[in-house]
Amino acid sequence: MGNEDLKILITELLPAATYDESGEWLNIVVEPASWPAFAAQLRNHESLQFDYLFCLTCIDWKTNLSMVYHLSSTRYRHNIVVKSTLSADQPQINTVCDIWKTAELLEREVYEMFGVNFLNHPDLRLLILPDGWEGKNPMRKNYEDPINMIKL
Amino acid sequence: MFEEIGTTSNGDLQINVGPQHPATHGVLHLVLTLNGETIKKVEPHLGYIHRSIEKMCESLSYRQFIYVTSRMDYLSAHMNNHACALCVEKGMQIEVPERAQVIRVIMDELTRIASHELWWGAMAMDIGAFTPFFHSFREREKINEIMEETCGARLTMNYYVPGGLMADLHPDFQKKVKEFIIQFKQRIDEYDQLVTGNIIFQNRMKGVGILSKEDAVSYGCTGPTARGSGLSSDIRKLYPYAVYGKVEFEEILETGCDSFARYMVRIREMKQSIRIIEQLIDQIPEGDFQAKTKAVLKLPKGEFYTRVETARGELGVYIVSEGATTPYRIKFRSPGFSNLSALDSMARGSKLGDLVAMMGTLDLVIPDIDR
Numbered sequence: 001m002g003n004e005d006l007k008i009l010i011t012e013l014l015p016a017a018t019y020d021e022s023g024e025w026l027n028i029v030v031e032p033a034s035w036p037a038f039a040a041q042l043r044n045h046e047s048l049q050f051d052y053l054f055c056l057t058c059i060d061w062k063t064n065l066s067m068v069y070h071l072s073s074t075r076y077r078h079n080i081v082v083k084s085t086l087s088a089d090q091p092q093i094n095t096v097c098d099i100w101k102t103a104e105l106l107e108r109e110v111y112e113m114f115g116v117n118f119l120n121h122p123d124l125r126l127l128i129l130p131d132g133w134e135g136k137n138p139m140r141k142n143y144e145d146p147i148n149m150i151k152l
Numbered sequence: 153m154f155e156e157i158g159t160t161s162n163g164d165l166q167i168n169v170g171p172q173h174p175a176t177h178g179v180l181h182l183v184l185t186l187n188g189e190t191i192k193k194v195e196p197h198l199g200y201i202h203r204s205i206e207k208m209c210e211s212l213s214y215r216q217f218i219y220v221t222s223r224m225d226y227l228s229a230h231m232n233n234h235a236c237a238l239c240v241e242k243g244m245q246i247e248v249p250e251r252a253q254v255i256r257v258i259m260d261e262l263t264r265i266a267s268h269e270l271w272w273g274a275m276a277m278d279i280g281a282f283t284p285f286f287h288s289f290r291e292r293e294k295i296n297e298i299m300e301e302t303c304g305a306r307l308t309m310n311y312y313v314p315g316g317l318m319a320d321l322h323p324d325f326q327k328k329v330k331e332f333i334i335q336f337k338q339r340i341d342e343y344d345q346l347v348t349g350n351i352i353f354q355n356r357m358k359g360v361g362i363l364s365k366e367d368a369v370s371y372g373c374t375g376p377t378a379r380g381s382g383l384s385s386d387i388r389k390l391y392p393y394a395v396y397g398k399v400e401f402e403e404i405l406e407t408g409c410d411s412f413a414r415y416m417v418r419i420r421e422m423k424q425s426i427r428i429i430e431q432l433i434d435q436i437p438e439g440d441f442q443a444k445t446k447a448v449l450k451l452p453k454g455e456f457y458t459r460v461e462t463a464r465g466e467l468g469v470y471i472v473s474e475g476a477t478t479p480y481r482i483k484f485r486s487p488g489f490s491n492l493s494a495l496d497s498m499a500r501g502s503k504l505g506d507l508v509a510m511m512g513t514l515d516l517v518i519p520d521i522d523r
Contacts (some may be wrong), residue, residue, distance in 0.1 A: 023455050051369050055457075055468050055485040070457065070468075070485075074369055074383065077390065081455075102372035105196075105493045128199035128522065139207055 001047070001078045009048065010080075013041050025070075027081045032067075035084055036094040042071060042082075043099050049073045050080065053100035056107065058114040060141045065091045065114060092117040113139035160185065164192055169507070171200050177274060178518030180511075182495075189503045194496045202522040209482045214240050214314060214449040217479070222308035224484060225520035227267040228462035230259045233312040238393055239458040239469040240314040243451035251439045252316035253394045258329070258432050259299075259311065260394075260460075261425040265336070266295040267463035268418045268425075275415070275512035276347055279356050284347055291339055294332045298325065314449060316442030329433050333426055340422060348419065357412035361498045361510035364409055371497070372490035375465025376421065377514055380414030382407040387461040399431050414513040450477055464488055464515055488520040 001009075003026040007019060010028060017038075020027035030038055042050040055070035069082040086093060095118040097104040107118045108127040115137040118124055126133060137143060157166040164185050171181035179200035185193035205224060209217040218236045222229040234256055241248060273288035296306040301322040303309040311318050347353055363373070368381040378385040386403040388396040404420045406413035451473035459468040465487030472481040491514050498510055 024457070053372055054374075054459075054466065055470060055483065057470065057483040059472055059481045068470075070470075074385075100372070101367070101370040101497075102490050102493055105489065127197075128202050130199065138204060 001076060006048075006078060006080060009045075013045065014038050023081070025079045025081050027083060029083050029085070032084050032086060032093040035082075036096070039069075039082075039096050039099050042080075047076075049075050051075070051100075053096070053102055053106075056096075056103055056110065058110045058116055058139075060088075060114060060139065062088070062141055064088050065116065067093055067110075067116065069096070086116060090117075091115060092119055094119045095121040097121060113137055115140070157183065171197075177516065180516060180518050180521075182507075184504070184507070186504060189505075191499045191502050191504060191507060194499045194507070196492055196495070198522055200522070201519050203519075205523045206482055206484060209479060211478060213477050214451060214479070217482070218312065218314075219308075219310045221484070222310050223519060224486065224523055225462055225464060225467070225488065225517050226307055227270060227517055228263055228464065228467075228520075229307065229309045230256075230263040230311065231460050231462040232467060233310065234260060234394070235458055235460040235462075235467045235469045237312045237314050238460065239456050239471050240449060240451065242458055243454070243456045243471065243473060244314065244445070244449060246315045246443050246445060248316055248394075248443055249440045250395075250437045252441050252443075254432050254436050255317060255321060255441065256312065257394050257396060257399070258429055258436075259309075261428045262295050262298065262329070264425050264463045265422050266292050268422050269295075271418060271463075271512075271515045272343065272347075275509075275515075276353075278508045278512045279353070281347065281350075281353070284343070287339070287342065287346065291332075291336055294328075294335065298328050298332065301325065301328070313442065315445040316440070318442075320441045321436075326433055326436070329429065333430060333433075336426060340419075340426075343419065348415075354412065356506075356509055357410065357415055357513070358408075359410050360502065360506045361411045361414075361513065362409050363494055363498050367494060367497055371494035373465070373494050374487050374490065375461070375463070375515075376404075376414055376417040377465065377491045377494070379404055379417045380406050380513075381409045385466065387459050387466050391459065393458070393460060395432070399428050401425075401428050411509050411513040418515070448477055450475060451479070459485075462487060464517065464520065465491065484523055486520045486523060488516050488518075492516060492521055 006026050018029045042048055050071040050073050052072045052074050054072055057068050059066045065086040067084045072079045110116050112126050112129045164187050167184050169182040171179040181197040183195040205220050218233050221232040221236050224232050269288040269292040273285035276284035300306050302325055303311040363381050365381045365383050368378045368383045374385045389403045401424045404417045406416050453475040456471045459466050468485030470483040471479045474480040499507055
């Protein structure tokens, strides 16, 4: 399905969604609250079948955070990008690891690196950072570490 | 190597595998929950070799950041560089000369063979056969020599730059590659005689580490791990880049879903790589090896995503640019990370001894997972 057809179909499913078509793939911006139900629709809809989450990440825009989900369908081979804006102080969004199992580890990585709290995640704890690492999120733009040089 | 941590409330034993275990090939640390010999849960603990490459790249220019990526999946250094170069070229709309594209594909495929060679030897060693390691390293050494001559390095090649290649080919390149092809074609059959047909080996691999196609999709598996479960995921076929659209080769699919299927995918893939190299080695067009680019690269504001097929699967490079000389945010979607996440579901209910065979056929490279 092309970007235009996807847009028509997705507007039917979620009229509140906004779009950005400047890139290669259709970018959909959703509210964090509507994300879990919308994600299930994307996964299960007969002519969408986005069963393959190939990239899950987060971007720190200083004033807010943006969750980015790259989705693909192994049946129809179409791709979309779903984004959701979170507040920088208390970022939280529902987990999608019940829909795409790969999200479990990817969300743990985002949790420790950006401090995003994934609601209903079965096992949200540090994955890469050492035990006892609290409060600091290394991938945030305001993170500075005087001992371990990260900026080159 | 196996260290007891303690027991859970219902009497299950918890042990560490790694981070310094010979079979984890690096510093992978798994915490296993065992009931007798049966695995009930596998938890990966990562971070022992995390270098924060993504954060580092935020302060490196678009010419510099490519070199860091050779250190991610060090067995697929060329392909990592390729993904990054493609992403910058996509953003800058740089047209890469045909010669550079053909050389890139040949180099990628040589790297794929070298990577699968190392996997084959190491995996056989994991499950108790020591001889194959020497056989595979004999051939791999030839590829390393070819790389050394042209790129000046054997492992972290850093040969690709945005717009083409760092330097032209060594004059002996084609001759040496042709010699390698002849030698390798004779030797690959020895591999089958030595390992593939071995009944002990087959008993260790068949029916072990079952990963269903549904799980492979859900866990985001790619590369030979996914293709062993019958999931078509070859980026070279699905979204062709460079000159992959013009060469003939087969996407290898096996439907066994077990360790043996994943093993067969890689063995058969090596033969396809040889087929690609054979088609191109005499067809390298004359011309420039590098497009003319500005000294300082600035990607326009926007987001760019490219993916390539490395020896382990789909590597995605996601660059968010604010129009500056450095990326605002960069994300590497590494194949190993997603493939590792499937290990828990593969291993549950299996015996402890089979875990090593499963990890072997996932072909994990830890710096690729930890980045």
